[in-house]
Amino acid sequence: MPHDELSTASDLVTHAARLVRASRQHIHSTPPAGVRVLSLLDEHGPCGVGQLAQLDRTSQPTMSGLVRTLVERGWVTKESDPDDARATLVAFTPAGREALAVIRERNAMAVLTAVREHPTLTPEDLTTAVKVLHEVLEATAHQQEGQQ
Structure with a gap:
C-alpha cells in the first residue's frame, strides 16, 4: 500500500475520533464511557457485562462499574438471562433510549453548526x-x- 494512502487512512481514523470528542464537549454531562455503553446496547441489543466489556475492549470490572452507574441513572436494567439463569443481561430502559437520542441530537447539532458556519463546506x-x-x-x- 502506498504511504500516502496509509497516511490518509490514518488521518481519517484520527479525525473521526477527534470529531466525536469535539462534538461531545460541553453539550452533555454523560461520561464518554457511558455513551459508548449505550451505543453498544443500541447496536447489539441486550448483552451481558462480559460481552459489553469485550465489545468495548475494556475489563469486566470496569464495565461492571459503568453498568452500575447507568443502572443508578435509570438508563439500563440488569435482568436475568432467559438462556442462562446464572447470568444477567444489560438492557435499555425507555429513559436510556431517550438519553441516547438526546446525546446524539446534541452531537449532530454541534457538527451541523460547524458545517453551516464553515466558509466552504x-x-x-x-x-x-x-x-x-x-x-x-x-x-x-x-x-x-x-x-x-
Whole structure:
C-alpha cells in the first residue's frame, strides 16, 4: 500500500475520533464511557457485562462499574438471562433510549453548526462524509467477520 494512502487512512481514523470528542464537549454531562455503553446496547441489543466489556475492549470490572452507574441513572436494567439463569443481561430502559437520542441530537447539532458556519463546506459535503464513513465501517465489519 502506498504511504500516502496509509497516511490518509490514518488521518481519517484520527479525525473521526477527534470529531466525536469535539462534538461531545460541553453539550452533555454523560461520561464518554457511558455513551459508548449505550451505543453498544443500541447496536447489539441486550448483552451481558462480559460481552459489553469485550465489545468495548475494556475489563469486566470496569464495565461492571459503568453498568452500575447507568443502572443508578435509570438508563439500563440488569435482568436475568432467559438462556442462562446464572447470568444477567444489560438492557435499555425507555429513559436510556431517550438519553441516547438526546446525546446524539446534541452531537449532530454541534457538527451541523460547524458545517453551516464553515466558509466552504456544504450540506452535500456532509452527506458525502457520512456515506464514506458508513461504507468504510461496513467494509471493516466484513473484514472482522472474515477473521473470526
